[in-house]
Amino acid sequence: YAESLASSQPTFEPMAAALAAPFTLVDEILHTLTLATLSQHKPDLVLLSVPFPGALYAALRIAQTIKAQNPHITIALGGGFVNTELRELAEPRLFDLVDFVTLDSGERPLLALMEYLQRKRSKQRLVRTFVRESPHPNPLPEGEGADAGTVRYINFVEPEVPFEEVGTPTWDGLPLDRYLSLLDMLNPMHRLWSDGRWNKLTVAHGCYWKKCSFCDVSLDYISRYETASAATLADRIETIVSETGQTGFHFVDEAAPPKALKALADELISRQLPISWWGNIRFEKTFTPELCQLLADSGCIAMSGGLEVASDRLLTLMKKGVTVEQVARVTKGFSDAGILVHAYLMYGFPTQTVQDTVDALEYVRQLFENGCIQSGFFHRFSCTVHSPVGLDPAAYGIELIPLPPVTFAKNDIGFIDPSGVDHDALGVGLRKAIYNYMHGIGLDEDVRAWFSHLPGKVPKPTVGRNRIAKALAQPA
Numbered sequence: 216y217a218e219s220l221a222s223s224q225p226t227f228e229p230m231a232a233a234l235a236a237p238f239t240l241v242d243e244i245l246h247t248l249t250l251a252t253l254s255q256h257k258p259d260l261v262l263l264s265v266p267f268p269g270a271l272y273a274a275l276r277i278a279q280t281i282k283a284q285n286p287h288i289t290i291a292l293g294g295g296f297v298n299t300e301l302r303e304l305a306e307p308r309l310f311d312l313v314d315f316v317t318l319d320s321g322e323r324p325l326l327a328l329m330e331y332l333q334r335k336r337s338k339q340r341l342v343r344t345f346v347r348e349s350p351h352p353n354p355l356p357e358g359e360g361a362d363a364g365t366v367r368y369i370n371f372v373e374p375e376v377p378f379e380e381v382g383t384p385t386w387d388g389l390p391l392d393r394y395l396s397l398l399d400m401l402n403p404m405h406r407l408w409s410d411g412r413w414n415k416l417t418v419a420h421g422c423y424w425k426k427c428s429f430c431d432v433s434l435d436y437i438s439r440y441e442t443a444s445a446a447t448l449a450d451r452i453e454t455i456v457s458e459t460g461q462t463g464f465h466f467v468d469e470a471a472p473p474k475a476l477k478a479l480a481d482e483l484i485s486r487q488l489p490i491s492w493w494g495n496i497r498f499e500k501t502f503t504p505e506l507c508q509l510l511a512d513s514g515c516i517a518m519s520g521g522l523e524v525a526s527d528r529l530l531t532l533m534k535k536g537v538t539v540e541q542v543a544r545v546t547k548g549f550s551d552a553g554i555l556v557h558a559y560l561m562y563g564f565p566t567q568t569v570q571d572t573v574d575a576l577e578y579v580r581q582l583f584e585n586g587c588i589q590s591g592f593f594h595r596f597s598c599t600v601h602s603p604v605g606l607d608p609a610a611y612g613i614e615l616i617p618l619p620p621v622t623f624a625k626n627d628i629g630f631i632d633p634s635g636v637d638h639d640a641l642g643v644g645l646r647k648a649i650y651n652y653m654h655g656i657g658l659d660e661d662v663r664a665w666f667s668h669l670p671g672k673v674p675k676p677t678v679g680r681n682r683i684a685k686a687l688a689q690p691a
């Protein structure tokens with residue numbers, strides 16, 4: 216899982232060096248599996264989807280094996296990592312391994328690509344696709360180096376395939392009975408991610424909110440919001456259950472829309488479809504206790520959502536559209552309906568002070584104590600070039616550190632926050648606290664105890680110890 220070779224790597228150099236190195240044990244296994252798959256399917260076209268930076272190395276090892284075995288097999292690369300980080304791709308050497316690199320939702324680019332490969336469409340009419348223009352046909356004069364060609368981006372504009380019509384995902388041909396289930400934590404909510412296999416589906420394309428200032432709201436996977444009818448979603452669910460024989464679903468939306476979830480719950484109940492499902496949402500007030508109960512009745516077992524920095528000042532700055540007390544009420548509604556709740560938490564947001572961090576942890580402690588959330592994870596804020604913070608850093612009081620020339624991956628960007636807080640040191644305490652809270656430990660301790668490793672005095676929380684309990688006692 217060689218994330219550092221790809222994540223925000225301005226040049227292809229480290230990846231090229233790794234790919235030129237002798238096989239590791241894992242590479243050998245992958246090589247053998249790739250050859251077996253090639254001889255089973257005998258493909259003309261292979262599509263490699265790379266969801267995260269850490270998956271790129273393995274994808275390119277697969278491509279290496281395929282090209283060595285049969286250079287006439289066409290390979291296209293796409294997926295979340297590509298869509299986020301390779302938007303300014305200018306590295307011709309990548310095309311020694313793959314023939315095409317496509318951006319954003321794959322349906323339209325792939326339909327266009329397949330027509331091109333069948334000679335039914337010209338190259339100029341490819342959609343959101345990087346290609347390599349051939350290297351110089353004649354050898355260059357000695358001393359001028361190799362001509363690897365140049366990368367060209369072709370985007371013949373055509374309408375997207377509507378979300379209503381994208382069809383049903385399939386796992387056909389995969390040995391699902393051999394899926395590896397990992398139990399990395401006893402916390403019943405936290406273990407959902409890796410303990411067991413879930414059918415993955417989205418309720419919508421994109422995010423209906425698309426405002427959070429740390430999020431990639433300028434990219435298609437967030438900004439293009441499209442829904443499908445509840446009947447279509449339920450049909451997809453029925454098809455997947457009959458294909459896989461499994462009834463657990465993970466809705467992998469960035470933020471599933473409440474209206475669509477309600478309609479889907481009604482549809483699941485009226486069809487008497489017995490599934491278990493969980494998903495990711497915004498903790499917004501539309502999720503009333505009644506709606507939480509309806510979702511539970513339709514099979515919802517867990518919800519995750521962003522509380523980010525539990526501070527109303529910072530939630531406003533990040534345009535999250537929620538307040539801490541609102542999150543408390545919504546999460547309590549889910550918990551009371553028997554739905555487990557996980558909170559995504561953040562630290563190190565621009566202008567976040569030590570006091571903000573201590574107060575945020577105090578809020579989180581109280582949310583656990585009052586049974587609003589059962590699980591959480593602290594992520595360090597990272598500034599990406601596609602987010603409102605990265606696009607307008609001055610508005611958030613920070614200064615970006617200029618990037619070197621980029622020919623390969625571009626995403627995270629360093630920044631200077633004049634507040635000068637040592638977030639690394641605070642992060643150690645936050646992670647220790649949340650790990651203990653998830654096991655029901657330390658909930659009555661003063662939150663400052665988690666920061667005892669820091670030099671100097673840590674400020675007292677300014678949040679009253681019963682603030683969340685009081686908020687929950689008030690009518691919504």
Ligand code: SF4
Pocket residue numbers: 422423424425426427430431432437469470497521
């Ligand atoms: S962080 Fe989540 S809710 Fe906010 S814009 Fe991004 S996807 Fe939407």
